Amino acid sequence: MLIVRFIGGRQMRICYLSVVCWKRRYDRGCRTSICFLLTAILLATVVPYAMADVRSSYNEDIRMVFMLEQSGRVQEAITLWEKMDNKYSSVSDGRYEDELGKLYARHSNYEAAEKVFHKGLSKSTKYTGVYYSLFLLLLQSERLDEAIALVDKGFVRFGRWPEGHLAKAQLALKKGEYEKSIVEAKEALKYAEYFPAIYNVAYANFKLGRYGDSAEVYGDLLKKDPAFSIDRDGVVMYALSLAHTRRYKEAIDALKNLEKHGVTDGDIKILTSEIEDFMAKAEKRGQYP
Numbered sequence: 414m415l416i417v418r419f420i421g422g423r424q425m426r427i428c429y430l431s432v433v434c435w436k437r438r439y440d441r442g443c444r445t446s447i448c449f450l451l452t453a454i455l456l457a458t459v460v461p462y463a464m465a466d467v468r469s470s471y472n473e474d475i476r477m478v479f480m481l482e483q484s485g486r487v488q489e490a491i492t493l494w495e496k497m498d499n500k501y502s503s504v505s506d507g508r509y510e511d512e513l514g515k516l517y518a519r520h521s522n523y524e525a526a527e528k529v530f531h532k533g534l535s536k537s538t539k540y541t542g543v544y545y546s547l548f549l550l551l552l553q554s555e556r557l558d559e560a561i562a563l564v565d566k567g568f569v570r571f572g573r574w575p576e577g578h579l580a581k582a583q584l585a586l587k588k589g590e591y592e593k594s595i596v597e598a599k600e601a602l603k604y605a606e607y608f609p610a611i612y613n614v615a616y617a618n619f620k621l622g623r624y625g626d627s628a629e630v631y632g633d634l635l636k637k638d639p640a641f642s643i644d645r646d647g648v649v650m651y652a653l654s655l656a657h658t659r660r661y662k663e664a665i666d667a668l669k670n671l672e673k674h675g676v677t678d679g680d681i682k683i684l685t686s687e688i689e690d691f692m693a694k695a696e697k698r699g700q701y702p
Contacts, residue, residue: 507537511546545576575604582613591617608638619650624657643674661692
């Protein structure tokens with residue numbers, strides 16, 4: 414007779430197993446098999462409870478780190494998260510290292526970020542985020558061969574990897590392969606609404622001279638995430654695309670919105686002035702609005 418008792422607690426689940434073999438019918442091999450079976454049951458039942466508690470604690474801790482960082486207490490945030498190594502490193506499937514690496518990278522400690530990303534790679538079995546984070550670091554530092562090798566490794570390891578298609582799109586954009594970039598970005602978008610992938614499609618269309626398509630895609634992106642309305646390079650691309658399609662007023666409004674939020678420089682002021690001049694001339698010729 415097999416008896417499995419589960420005792421529930423608030424923060425943990427304690428599993429007590431007792432195995433009773435009746436009438437000596439079970440030999441040693443059978444008893445061993447039963448023990449293996451019960452171990453599997455234990456892991457399948459108890460681990461999800463434990464991981465749920467870990468996830469809850471993890472989310473609370475990373476939220477605290479983010480709040481410290483946002484309030485300007487960057488070193489406190491880094492120190493706090495570094496101290497969590499023993500708590501999360503062995504159970505987070507690379508997530509802990511991913512967050513620590515991104516924290517380092519956001520504050521320009523790229524050497525430390527790369528080191529911890531590699532540590533996360535060695536632990537990741539299903540979590541793909543740390544691969545993509547390291548890819549972005551390599552891409553930013555112009556180490557394209559290493560970035561390509563990492564993406565290939567990610568596809569071999571995970572098979573289905575939406576962020577991998579986004580990475581391929583960004584690599585293609587970097588290399589001037591704009592059509593390929595659009596194809597890969599759209600492949601990523603089949604899985605999820607990745608805003609960087611949408612941005613990628615807008616930029617690639619712009620570089621191909623498809624200004625109407627670029628303006629439409631970036632305009633849709635602005636509706637989904639207004640934060641892109643103060644992305645300097647994105648808005649400049651958007652304004653130029655609008656101007657090329659004679660949507661001068663919209664282009665000027667987009668650029669002036671940058672200035673309103675303190676995102677401005679001499680080049681933006683010159684561009685705004687030039688588009689205003691184009692609009693005035695078009696109005697005189699009766700070509701606008």
